[in-house]
Amino acid sequence: MSSTSYLIKNVRILGGEATDVLLEAGVVAAIGVGLDAPGAEVVDAEGLVALPGLVDLHTHLREPGREDAETVETGTRAAAMGGFTAVHAMANTDPVADTAGVVEQVHRLGREAGYCDVYAVGAVTVGLKGERLAELGAMADSAARVRVFSDDGHCVSDPLLMRRALEYVKAFDGVIAQHAQDPRLTEGAQMNESELSGRLGLAGWPAVAEEAIIARDCLLTAHVGSRLHVCHVSTAGSVEIVRDAKSKGWNVTAEACPHHLLLTDELAATYNPIYKVNPPLRSAADVEALRAGLADGTIDIVATDHAPHPHEDKDCEWAAAAFGMLGLETALSIVQHTMVDTGLLDWAGVAERMSAAPARIGQVADHGHPIEVGAPANITLYDPAATRTIDAAESASLSRNTPYAGMELPGRIEATFLRGRPTVLDGKLWEGTA
Ligand SMILES: NC(=O)N[C@@H](CC(=O)O)C(=O)O
Numbered sequence: 001m002s003s004t005s006y007l008i009k010n011v012r013i014l015g016g017e018a019t020d021v022l023l024e025a026g027v028v029a030a031i032g033v034g035l036d037a038p039g040a041e042v043v044d045a046e047g048l049v050a051l052p053g054l055v056d057l058h059t060h061l062r063e064p065g066r067e068d069a070e071t072v073e074t075g076t077r078a079a080a081m082g083g084f085t086a087v088h089a090m091a092n093t094d095p096v097a098d099t100a101g102v103v104e105q106v107h108r109l110g111r112e113a114g115y116c117d118v119y120a121v122g123a124v125t126v127g128l129k130g131e132r133l134a135e136l137g138a139m140a141d142s143a144a145r146v147r148v149f150s151d152d153g154h155c156v157s158d159p160l161l162m163r164r165a166l167e168y169v170k171a172f173d174g175v176i177a178q179h180a181q182d183p184r185l186t187e188g189a190q191m192n193e194s195e196l197s198g199r200l201g202l203a204g205w206p207a208v209a210e211e212a213i214i215a216r217d218c219l220l221t222a223h224v225g226s227r228l229h230v231c232h233v234s235t236a237g238s239v240e241i242v243r244d245a246k247s248k249g250w251n252v253t254a255e256a257c258p259h260h261l262l263l264t265d266e267l268a269a270t271y272n273p274i275y276k277v278n279p280p281l282r283s284a285a286d287v288e289a290l291r292a293g294l295a296d297g298t299i300d301i302v303a304t305d306h307a308p309h310p311h312e313d314k315d316c317e318w319a320a321a322a323f324g325m326l327g328l329e330t331a332l333s334i335v336q337h338t339m340v341d342t343g344l345l346d347w348a349g350v351a352e353r354m355s356a357a358p359a360r361i362g363q364v365a366d367h368g369h370p371i372e373v374g375a376p377a378n379i380t381l382y383d384p385a386a387t388r389t390i391d392a393a394e395s396a397s398l399s400r401n402t403p404y405a406g407m408e409l410p411g412r413i414e415a416t417f418l419r420g421r422p423t424v425l426d427g428k429l430w431e432g433t434a
């Protein structure tokens with residue numbers, strides 16, 4: 001295990017006054033101006049903001065089964081480069097993560113790779129087929145200690161199955177993370193339903209297909225007294241429904257993805273499938289409502305929905321292309337651009353939405369802590385004054401499907417520490433052995 005200590009000099013914790021932070025034996029050992037620690041590696045953090053290590057509640061790592069798109073190792077390298085110290089790996093792998101065996105395998109692969117803690121998400125239904133419940137209890141009791149269950153990629157559309165799943169996870173304070181998409185209302189759907197989808201000749205995906213499921217699930221979770229998390233909220237109407245559910249005291253949380261905070265459906269007019277994603281990019285008014293919802297806490301967290309796809313699954317006509325885009329390495333930059341630089345959130349707000357709250361929702365004890373003496377040394381050092389032009393070829397991911405290629409974005413991850421050991425240092429993956 002790590003024996004080297006790190007003395008981070010002149011860092012601004014959550015953007016506050018510059019101070020020093022000593023990481024030793026996996027924890028934050030001391031905080032204060034002018035700290036001295038003989039033998040420690042010194043990290044010059046002048047101008048850098050320290051955030052608690054980011055936690056992603058929604059990542060597709062593709063292993064097992066689609067190692068041509070991503071592996072646990074490459075995906076967690078991308079996560080570390082994005083400032084993440086923990087990710088939740090979605091269950092839509094091949095085989096599906098619907099048994100204790102598969103979730104334990106994913107968890108173990110993450111530990112072996114060592115870049116970031118990997119928490120396996122368990123499938124709600126066997127094979128994501130929406131027909132019968134998977135062995136939720138066995139996955140919860142397994143060495144992977146699963147607390148988040150999702151058929152992501154598919155909606156648990158059967159209301160009785162959804163009710164049973166919500167009831168079942170109460171026993172271990174689990175949560176059902178719903179991919180809210182009414183299948184009948186979105187048959188063949190390709191992009192946001194609007195005047196533009198008609199003009200482009202692409203089948204429309206109406207907002208109501210998302211909103212109707214969210215409304216139903218909020219009612220169901222209130223009825224059975226359980227915990228619901230709504231994946232990738234994309235419409236203004238969905239934000240309204242979640243706001244209303246929260247005002248009633250129902251146990252509902254929600255996430256927004258970076259791409260839905262920035263990009264709009266007009267990009268479909270390029271017919272470039274790099275912009276094809278589930279749920280689809282929506283209107284500028286939806287983007288504005290998502291930002292406002294994230295700012296006022298209606299939307300609890302930012303989750304990446306990092307969805308790697310190999311070239312051949314994206315290099316085809318729009319209708320044939322796979323849904324999904326990369327997100328881990330650009331998430332914090334997009335959040336800075338859309339939420340911080342616009343004055344909607346400060347760094348404490350970012351830390352809450354990208355570390356503390358996702359760790360709480362996912363019941364992850366070792367992450368999401370404030371940077372205080374005694375806390376696990378999971379820390380991200382970020383340079384908000386830097387700018388970079390995104391180059392897909394530079395990604396640590398095995399896939400290249402970033403919608404931001406060629407864009408200039410603010411900010412750069414300078415370092416990521418996992419239990420006091422760097423996974424990224426000087427903006428590069430750290431391959432040290434200390
Ligand atoms: N978001 C996407 O467009 N795609 C995801 C599935 C999902 O998150 O629904 C994927 O697995 O590729």
Ligand SMILES: [Zn+2]
Nearest residue numbers: 152153179231
């Ligand atoms: Zn989804």
Ligand SMILES: [Zn+2]
Nearest residue numbers: 090152153305
């Ligand atoms: Zn997803």
